[in-house]
C-alpha cells in the first residue's frame with residue numbers, strides 16, 4: 001500500500017489573498033490542460049472586439065475558449081448565460097434553449113467548474129453562441145489496471161459515540177472480518193479481505209451541531225476514539241486499514257483535512273494507516289481516491305436530478321468535472337493550498353465517498369464509484385429533513401474484476 005497524494009504534513013495555507021489566487025490558478029491550469037487536449041482553445045482576451053473585425057458578415061467561424069464558470073443565469077427568453085473566466089479575461093456564453101441536449105448540459109453547469117466552449121461570437125462582439133460544451137471528464141480510452149488479488153471493504157460514517165451507533169450490527173461486521181460469521185460463504189470471503197478503507201466520520205465528535213450532546217453516549221471525543229480503537233484492535237492483522245477523516249472528526253474542518261493527530265493515532269493498532277481527506281492511495285496496483293464527500297451537499301443543491309438517495313450520482317458529477325468539490329465557498333470550506341488537492345488527476349480506479357449515509361454504487365468509463373453507507377441509525381436531525389440512512393450495508397470490492405458485493409449486518 002502506498003499513499004500517492006495527501007495533504008498531511010504539506011499544508012502551506014495561511015489564508016492570504018495571494019494564496020486564493022494561487023489556488024484558483026492551479027485549479028484552472030490543471031483542469032484546462034485536461035480539456036486542451038481535446039479542443040484548440042484561445043485566450044479569452046483575443047475575443048474582445050472580434051465581432052467588429054469580422055465586419056457584419058454572419059458569424060460562422062467557430063472558436064473555442066476554456067474558462068472557469070464565474071456566473072450562470074437565465075435570460076427572460078429562457079436561454080442560459082454562462083460567464084467564463086480565464087487568466088486573460090472573462091466572456092459571456094449563450095446557450096439557446098432550442099438546442100435541447102446542449103441546453104440540458106448547460107443547466108447542469110455550476111459555479112467554479114472549468115469547462116471548454118466552442119461557438120461563434122456575435123456580430124457586436126459581446127457574446128459567444130455556444131455549439132458545444134466540454135467538461136474535463138474521463139477519456140473513453142481510460143483503461144483499468146488489473147492483476148491485483150483479494151478484496152477491499154469500503155465503509156464510512158461509523159459515528160462511534162453516537163446514541164444511534166448500531167453497535168450490534170458493527171460487532172457482526174467485526175465477526176465477519178475475523179472469519180467468525182455463521183455462513184460459510186462469508187467465512188470464505190473474509191479470508192480474501194486484504195484492505196479496509198474508512199472514508200471519514202469514524203466518531204460522532206462533539207459540538208458538530210446544536211444539542212448534539214443529547215444524542216451522544218460518549219461525551220468526550222478522545223474517549224470516542226479510544227472506543228473506536230478498541231474495535232480496530234479486533235480486526236485481523238493481515239487486513240490493512242486506511243482511515244481518512246470527515247467533518248465529524250477531530251481535525252480542522254477546512255478541506256483538505258490532514259490525517260488524525262498522533263494523540264488519537266497512538267491508540268490504534270499498527271495495521272492502520274491514517275491519511276488526509278481527500279487522499280489517493282494505491283492498493284497493490286489499484287488506485288483508490290478517498291473523499292468524505294461534503295461537496296455532495298452542494299451537488300444535490302445545484303445539479304438537477306442529483307439526490308441523497310442515489311449518492312453515486314453525485315460522485316459521477318464530480319468525475320465529469322474531474323474535481324471533488326467544484327463549488328467554492330458554499331458548504332465545503334476549502335483551504336487555499338498551493339496545489340488543488342480536489343482535482344481528480346490521475347483518474348483513479350475507484351472513488352470512495354461517504355458523508356450522506358446512503359449507499360450507492362455506479363460504474364462510469366472503467367471507474368467504480370462507491371458511496372458507502374453508515375453505522376448510525378436515523379438521527380433526530382435526519383428525521384426532520386426526511387433523510388433515510390442505509391446503515392450496516394457494506395460494499396466489498398473484488399480487486400481483480402471490480403465486482404461489488406453488498407453485505408448486510410443488521411439482521
Ligand SMILES: [Fe+2]
Nearest residue numbers: 157201248355
Ligand atoms: Fe457521517
